[in-house]
Amino acid sequence: MSAATSITVRVPLKIRRRPGRKTVVTPESDCGAPVQVRADPTITKALARAFRYQKLLDDGRYSSITEMAAKEEIDRGYMGRLLLLALLNPAIIEALLRRPLPHASLHQLGRAAALPWPQQEAALRLQPSRTGTLP
Numbered sequence: 001m002s003a004a005t006s007i008t009v010r011v012p013l014k015i016r017r018r019p020g021r022k023t024v025v026t027p028e029s030d031c032g033a034p035v036q037v038r039a040d041p042t043i044t045k046a047l048a049r050a051f052r053y054q055k056l057l058d059d060g061r062y063s064s065i066t067e068m069a070a071k072e073e074i075d076r077g078y079m080g081r082l083l084l085l086a087l088l089n090p091a092i093i094e095a096l097l098r099r100p101l102p103h104a105s106l107h108q109l110g111r112a113a114a115l116p117w118p119q120q121e122a123a124l125r126l127q128p129s130r131t132g133t134l135p
Helices: 041-058 065-072 074-089 090-098 106-113 117-123
Strands: 016-018 021-025
Touching: 041 065, 041 074, 041 090, 041 106, 074 090, 074 106, 090 117, 106 117
Parallel strands: none
Antiparallel strands: 016 021
């Protein structure tokens, strides 16, 4: 009978904490496709809410942010900050929905949304690619 042998496999990885879950991040390998990184769920949810609230205002369902905040049972200031996200440059929104961007917290996005579209990328320290879209 042969002696028992063991094999040890080491995989370099990092565990990244995200709101509500943990994500395992592995390094890109030379032999496989690049690892797909999903968008930050907190930012995705905030963007969805921002556009929903903006549509409710545009459709005339609510006449003001104060009225809508009362009906939706949300703090008026928070709703106002969320509505600012609907003013972001569409290229920034697309980039945010593809993958997490550096320097893209909800606070930073809200501050950048108050600026004109060309200045938003600079405020978020993003570099547009040669095709005119963000990374």
